[in-house]
Structures are given as C-alpha cells and as structure tokens.
Amino acid sequence: MYALVLDGELKSALTAVRSLGRAGRKVSVGSTRGSAMAGFSRFSSDHFVYPDPKIDQDKFVAHIIKAAKRFPEPPVLFTFSDATYLTVFAYRKELMEHCLIVLPEMNAVTKAFDKAETYTLARMLGIPTVTEYEYDPASVVSFPVVVKPKTSVSWATGEGKYGTAEIVFDAASYLAAAEAVEAQTGQSPIVQEFIMGSEYGVECLAFEGEVSKVFVHKRIRSQSPRGGAATVKTTVLNDPHMVAMVSHSKKLIAELAWTGPIMVEWKFDTKEGVAKLMEINGRFWGSLPLPERVGVQFVLGYDVLARGFAAPKSRPIRPLTTQHFLGDVRWLWRVMTANDPLRAELYPHRLLALGSFLKTTLSVPGDVWSVTDPLPFFMEYIDVIKKYL
Structure with missing residues (x-):
C-alpha cells in the first residue's frame, strides 16, 4: 500500500x-x-x-x-x-x-476555513466566541484588539499569501494592520477583543460528522509569547473545561458533516471563566506528533478511511508533554530580546524562561528528534538555513 x-x-x-x-x-x-x-x-x-x-x-x-x-x-x-x-x-x-x-463538502470547507463563517456558525449553535467588532476605520474600539484575516491563506491578488493576526494597541497600528489584511486578501479584516488565557486544541478524525477519534492538548508555549505555532504542548486528561470544549467541538463537526482530520482551537477567557472558540483547522495540525506518540493514530485512521475501512482503535491515552526544539529556541529568543508592550502580561522573567527551556529540553521527548530516525532532525536546520539564504 x-x-x-x-x-x-x-x-x-x-x-x-x-x-x-x-x-x-x-x-x-x-x-x-x-x-x-x-x-x-x-x-x-x-x-x-x-x-x-x-x-x-x-x-x-x-x-x-x-x-x-x-x-x-x-x-x-x-x-x-x-x-x-x-x-x-x-x-x-x-x-x-x-x-x-476523503474530503468534506464545499459548504463545510468554506465554513471551516473562513473565520467569519466559523464564528457565525458557532453563534448559531450557542457556542462561546471571542467578542468581535465590526471593522470601520472611523470607529472607536477598546484597545488592545486582534486584527486578522478571514482566511489564513488567500489567492485574492493572484498569488497565494498567508495572513497573520496582529495585536494592536492604538488607532494608527489598528489602521495599518487592517489595511495590510485588505491588501493581502481583498477583504475587510476580523477585529476581536484580546483575551488572556490558556489555549487548547480538540483534535478529531470524523466521517460525515461522526467523530471516531478525539484527543485534547493544552499549549504550554508557542513560537512567540503572543502566539503562533505550539512548541511545547501536553496531553489533557482531567481539565475541568475539557468536557465543554469536546462537546462544542463535536457539535461543530456534526453541523459541518465533516469528513477527515480537523482540530478546533479554544482559548480559556480567564476574565469570564469560559473557553471560547478561536478557529478551526480543517486538516492535519502542527501538534500532530503528540497524539501519535501516545497512541492516538490519526494518520493511520485517515489512511484506512481513505481506503474505505473503519479507523483502528486507539490505545488508552497517557500523560505526555513534547517539545519542538527549534520552535522553542525561537520562543526563548523572543523572550530574551523582545521589546513588547505586553511583556508584563505575556512574557515570563528571562531567567525563569531560560530555566524552563533547559528543563523541558532535557526532560521531554522532541517532535522531530528520533534515535532510530535521526537525519530529519539535522535536515530541519539545513532546510531553515537554505530557506532564508
């Protein structure tokens, strides 16, 4: 095969x-x-x-x-x-x-990959979302806010471009970020309240809206304290908010009649004490090494699903934390060097960050490193160097 x-x-x-x-x-x-x-x-x-x-x-x-x-x-x-x-x-x-x-229907893909459509669907289902503001260059919003494109990648200008979310603190930065999104995508941006709290991912494999595999992780660190790809993440087994997040995720997946891998991302709003929907990734996700390592076989599940068979059963989930070493190096560099208005809220003390990085590196398995398959670990560095040369 x-x-x-x-x-x-x-x-x-x-x-x-x-x-x-x-x-x-x-x-x-x-x-x-x-x-x-x-x-x-x-x-x-x-x-x-x-x-x-x-x-x-x-x-x-x-x-x-x-x-x-x-x-x-x-x-x-x-x-x-x-x-x-x-x-x-x-x-x-x-x-x-x-x-x-195996793919979902067009309507489902549109709603999953367009964040505005995702939030509309979530509100219709009674699922908590982050407060949104209608974008208007002349409007007054309460800063800081998050400005982001409706889709992560857009071919609106003929060539595909990835958009990024920006946390802005004043009117000038707000307008600049919004104009950048409009130039990239040809669409008005999404403007949301900036909330503080832990981030989670509910990872699933589904067929026509029926979930066959589910796994939940909590993000410990990202490539930047402001966000981005997860670098350190851990299994969630007994988190008090897990039941609601899984239930809401399954409700979204059922409504979409989704087929294939999908991850629903959540952020726990510490001020309101509730997990709020951030976005949907309607494909395999960056934190895939963690569930695969603990025996939740999303990859083989999709493989046999595509061949017309039932997904294999997963082993019991065990606690585990993993690290993407290169991504975590980027996190440490930003913590050590960034001059950020959110430093007091989002950044750990530099010495504590260094200690945490070293402890993680020495004590948890890596996403890329493997004793029995070592070459990709070194090729990742060569590939990054070649990319930026």
Whole structure:
C-alpha cells in the first residue's frame, strides 16, 4: 500500500511519514524544497519537489498527479498546510482519478476555513466566541484588539499569501494592520477583543460528522509569547473545561458533516471563566506528533478511511508533554530580546524562561528528534538555513 505525503518541511508531515512507514506503507514525500526534512526519514522511499501551490496551482497539481502515477496503485494523499489542502480541494476531481482522498463538502470547507463563517456558525449553535467588532476605520474600539484575516491563506491578488493576526494597541497600528489584511486578501479584516488565557486544541478524525477519534492538548508555549505555532504542548486528561470544549467541538463537526482530520482551537477567557472558540483547522495540525506518540493514530485512521475501512482503535491515552526544539529556541529568543508592550502580561522573567527551556529540553521527548530516525532532525536546520539564504 502506498502514500503520498505533501508539505515535507513540516513536523506534522514527518510524523505521518514515520507512522505510515512503521505500518508498512511505501511513502513518497513532496515539498517545495528538496531539503525538506520528512524526505530524509528512513521511512521515506523517495522525495520530490513540486511548484509552490501559492504561486501556480495548476503546475502543483500536475506534479502531484505525476508523482501518484509512479505507484502501481493509487496512493492515499496527505496534506498538512492550508495552501496544499485548499488547492487539493479545489482540484479534487482531477486528483481523485489518481489518489485516494476523503474530503468534506464545499459548504463545510468554506465554513471551516473562513473565520467569519466559523464564528457565525458557532453563534448559531450557542457556542462561546471571542467578542468581535465590526471593522470601520472611523470607529472607536477598546484597545488592545486582534486584527486578522478571514482566511489564513488567500489567492485574492493572484498569488497565494498567508495572513497573520496582529495585536494592536492604538488607532494608527489598528489602521495599518487592517489595511495590510485588505491588501493581502481583498477583504475587510476580523477585529476581536484580546483575551488572556490558556489555549487548547480538540483534535478529531470524523466521517460525515461522526467523530471516531478525539484527543485534547493544552499549549504550554508557542513560537512567540503572543502566539503562533505550539512548541511545547501536553496531553489533557482531567481539565475541568475539557468536557465543554469536546462537546462544542463535536457539535461543530456534526453541523459541518465533516469528513477527515480537523482540530478546533479554544482559548480559556480567564476574565469570564469560559473557553471560547478561536478557529478551526480543517486538516492535519502542527501538534500532530503528540497524539501519535501516545497512541492516538490519526494518520493511520485517515489512511484506512481513505481506503474505505473503519479507523483502528486507539490505545488508552497517557500523560505526555513534547517539545519542538527549534520552535522553542525561537520562543526563548523572543523572550530574551523582545521589546513588547505586553511583556508584563505575556512574557515570563528571562531567567525563569531560560530555566524552563533547559528543563523541558532535557526532560521531554522532541517532535522531530528520533534515535532510530535521526537525519530529519539535522535536515530541519539545513532546510531553515537554505530557506532564508
């Protein structure tokens, strides 16, 4: 049996390659860069370079079809970024002739990947969301606020661009952030209240709205104290807010009739004492190494689902914390050097941060490092260096 794993530069893709390889799948890894770490795993049979889907979707799809045709039977196709997922979805008819893919309906994808649509759906279902302000350049809002695009990646200007959320503290920064979003996406931004609190992810695998696997993690650290990709995360087993978050997540997934992997992100509002919906990731997520390591087999679950079988049962979940070392180095650098108006609220003391980083590095397993598959760990650094040279 065969698998085609895209976004080979990401740690989630590397996790999938290892899980699939251990299960006996022959795995081919693709990326926009030949140095992508997942392609150097001992579980990768080969790796190839494809055009960036943000720049040329037609050529990207042509390369994926060419790669799939090398196998004697259709491979299961795995994507790990919004750019690849949304391109695969847009060209699903052509790709399904050569690959095994399970996807939700168009309406569900729109509601999951457009944050404005997501929040509208959540409010309709009675699910708590962060307070929103209607964007108006002349309006007065209570700072700080978060300004972000409706979609993480947009092809509105012809070339796909990723947008980012900005925390702003004054009218000038507010207008600048909003104008940047409009220039990137051609749409008005979403403006939300900035709330303090812990962040959680409810990770699921579903078929037509029915959840077959669920796992909850709590984010300990991100690449920046302001947010971003999780670098240290831990299993959630007995958190008092877990039941509500899982229940609300399942309600959203059922309403979407979602098929495939999906993660619902939450933030616990310490002021109001309630978990509020942040966004939906309608694809495999960056913290995938944690559930796979504790035996929640999302990757194999999707693989067998794409082949038309029932997902395998997961082992009992055990407590575990994992670290993405390179991402955590970035967190430490920002803590040590950033001049941020939110330093008092979001940043730990520098010496405490250094101690926590060292303790984590010495005591918890890494997302990328593996004694039996070490080369991707070193290739991640080479790939990052080549990317920025």
